[in-house]
Amino acid sequence: MLDDASSTTALPWFARPAARSWTCAPAPAGVRDFHAALPGYAPTPLTELPSLATELAVGRVFVKDESSRLGLPAFKALGASWAVHRALAERTAAEPVTLVSATDGNHGRAVARTARLLGRRAHIFVPRGVHPDAVAAIAAEGAEITRVPGSYDDAVHQAAEAATIAADAILIQDTAWPGYETIPGWIVEGYSTLCVEIDEQLAAAGATAPGLVAVPVGVGSLAQAVVTHYRGRSSAPAPALLSVEPEAAACVIESLTRGEPVSVTTGPTAMAGLNCGTPSSIAWPYLYGGLDAAVAITDAAAARAAGDLVELGVSAGPCGAAALAGVRAVLAGEGADERRETLGLGPTSVVVLLSTEGMAANPHGACP
Structure with a gap:
């Protein structure tokens, strides 16, 4: 206790x-x-x-x-860059990869920036309440944006589902739940x-x-x-x-x-x-x-x-x-x-x- x-x-x-x-x-x-x-x-x-x-x-x-x-x-680039580095090390270099994440802004932009620098695609799920300028900054990194008319937790759920369906996707999420803890x-x-x-x-x-x-x-x-x-x-x-x-x-x-x-x-x-x-x-x-x-x-x-x-x-x-x-x-x-x-x-x-x-x-x- x-x-x-x-x-x-x-x-x-x-x-x-x-x-x-x-x-x-x-x-x-x-x-x-x-x-x-x-x-x-x-x-x-x-x-x-x-x-x-x-x-x-x-x-x-x-x-x-x-x-x-x-x-x-x-600060989010510290975690995103290291996690993407570790995740991609387990993939074949030529294998197409889309980095998927949900975000309130900073983490998603960090994932999108990392993807852009590595020549990879990014798909970012954004919940309600995130300022349009923050969303625009993520899009400017070349990421695909999906707006979620719900909370951050809702956006995480949708991102996880999307990453499960897409064969080339890796979920780079900065929260964990049972069964998703390594990244x-x-x-x-x-x-x-x-x-x-x-x-x-x-x-x-x-x-x-x-x-x-x-x-x-x-x-x-x-x-x-x-x-x-x-x-x-x-x-x-x-x-x-x-x-x-x-x-x-x-x-x-x-x-x-x-x-x-x-x-x-x-x-x-x-x-x-x-x-x-x-x-x-x-x-x-x-x-x-x-x-x-x-x-x-x-x-x-x-x-x-x-x-x-x-x-x-x-x-x-x-x-x-x-x-x-x-x-x-x-x-x-x-x-x-x-x-x-x-x-x-x-x-x-x-x-x-x-x-x-x-x-x-x-x-x-x-x-x-």
Whole structure:
């Protein structure tokens, strides 16, 4: 059972302090070397923002800025490129292949870009709520687009069905379910490069190991990669890990509260890239075991955080800014002292916020 240290306030919050002692196997070696060999690879910035450290009453705050990753405005290219590489390695080189995926925007564009660069076809399923500019960006990569008049989960279901019917199709989906777990696992492995970069950049900045890492969550694949990185090693102190999701799609908090993965009915949110109703099946054990806490935030909080980050020189849309909004919610208001103690944060702690996408990924304020 989880040790529920939830506050008595209205903040949608769940905590399990015992998570810092949970361990898992580390990510495989070689992923960073693969990415480093790709055209246009460079580590994304880890930007220190002293004004946020003052606001949050901690030692140092760093933002991992994923607004330009391998030529795209979000981190998703890391997972898509590695997964496609692994999937195609199992096919004959001359064999025709169509890469199929469902997306709220960023992942689908990453799959489509990877397909274009490799001379392959892509077929992307897009649910309602994705801004037309985001859909146009996927189409500009040469992908076939199918619009789904339903939720993200509906789009995933249709993409999976289409990939089953087409003989030349490979489903490159960044969520897993029983019977479909290998490729989502490769996508998670791809995200490990982001965490390795953070280690190197903190060391270069003369910073201590992070006391808290905050990560936005949809189905939880990036969070799985973060948990794997920080719970899969024994040499460094284990940081507290906080997941942040929209109140309109809080499937992780609901699952943690119940102690098992559940689906929730999602509602409209500007954090469209996090508008997911079901945790990934392979992510769930990592979220359940390795997350110290989870919080859900409002669109208004995400919008404010995005605006503040932009003013501080970090390009961020609502999804990327969710990490800041979540930490602000946890460390302010009634019950904040209790939550700060639960996370082990003090005046010298280092906080790392993962800003998963930039403004260009969020036309007119709606995250893809």
